[in-house]
Amino acid sequence: MRQLSRRTALALGAAGAALGFVGSGRPASAAAKETADQIAQFTGGKTAEKGKVTIELPEIAENGNTVPLSVAVDATMAADNYVSEILIVADGNPNPGVATFHFSPMSGKAAASTRIRLAATQNIIAVAKTSKGEFFTNQKLVKVTIGGCGG
Amino acid sequence: MAEKPRLKLPAEAKKGEVIEIKTLLPHVMESGQRKDKDGNAIPRKIINKFACEFNGKPVFSVNLDPAIAANPYMQFNAKVDESGTFKFTWTDDDGTITMAEEKITVS
Numbered sequence: 001m002r003q004l005s006r007r008t009a010l011a012l013g014a015a016g017a018a019l020g021f022v023g024s025g026r027p028a029s030a031a032a033k034e035t036a037d038q039i040a041q042f043t044g045g046k047t048a049e050k051g052k053v054t055i056e057l058p059e060i061a062e063n064g065n066t067v068p069l070s071v072a073v074d075a076t077m078a079a080d081n082y083v084s085e086i087l088i089v090a091d092g093n094p095n096p097g098v099a100t101f102h103f104s105p106m107s108g109k110a111a112a113s114t115r116i117r118l119a120a121t122q123n124i125i126a127v128a129k130t131s132k133g134e135f136f137t138n139q140k141l142v143k144v145t146i147g148g149c150g151g
Numbered sequence: 152m153a154e155k156p157r158l159k160l161p162a163e164a165k166k167g168e169v170i171e172i173k174t175l176l177p178h179v180m181e182s183g184q185r186k187d188k189d190g191n192a193i194p195r196k197i198i199n200k201f202a203c204e205f206n207g208k209p210v211f212s213v214n215l216d217p218a219i220a221a222n223p224y225m226q227f228n229a230k231v232d233e234s235g236t237f238k239f240t241w242t243d244d245d246g247t248i249t250m251a252e253e254k255i256t257v258s
Contacts, residue, residue, distance in 0.1 A: 066220040077230070090218060094184050097216035101227075106210045108169035108230030114213075115220040117182070148220070 048135035064148030072111035083110030092122025182217035206235035
């Protein structure tokens, strides 16, 4: 990031405010609103209860190109009551979507691991949906030293 | 992109056991965010869906976004009640489907 002088920063700030950032193109990272919208779409507007979901991520990711992620939900996987889906979103990437995991009672466990890309330090949010239509959520902040979206 | 997927799962299990499955498909997972040296955007090309079935029944699947790292790795579980065959499929943006199968003996 180029260092801005105080004067330039103020001028840019004023110009940005005047324009309302309209026409400046997409911001580099997904706005919090986009992330919230994607979660709302997933839950159908319901509020997800905090808890039951465990997210494992490094506290500091030195390389945002490949960051190990594990997610698990503390719930049974019975035929009539199981975790059917887990949505993963990241609020500081160019697009909030990361992955949606779909489970069945044959999954045995509501748990999955993968490797993700993170453009910058940001929150990773997991929202779990049960077959009964309940929603649980949790989030974790990851500090990213080198972003992983190329350029 | 006819790369060979890598699979890791036990060959045998006890009835009702929850086993762990690891899969990896070599793939660039081009995010669509990058630019080439002339400044042109490199078009998106990712694996957008991964699915695992056992004896024709869905076990686990994922919708992948460009935020999944290159060479998409998936680790998940399966509860096995009978011997059979796991079938894995990866779907590319261009429609290419990569398939793999692995048998398990359940006693």
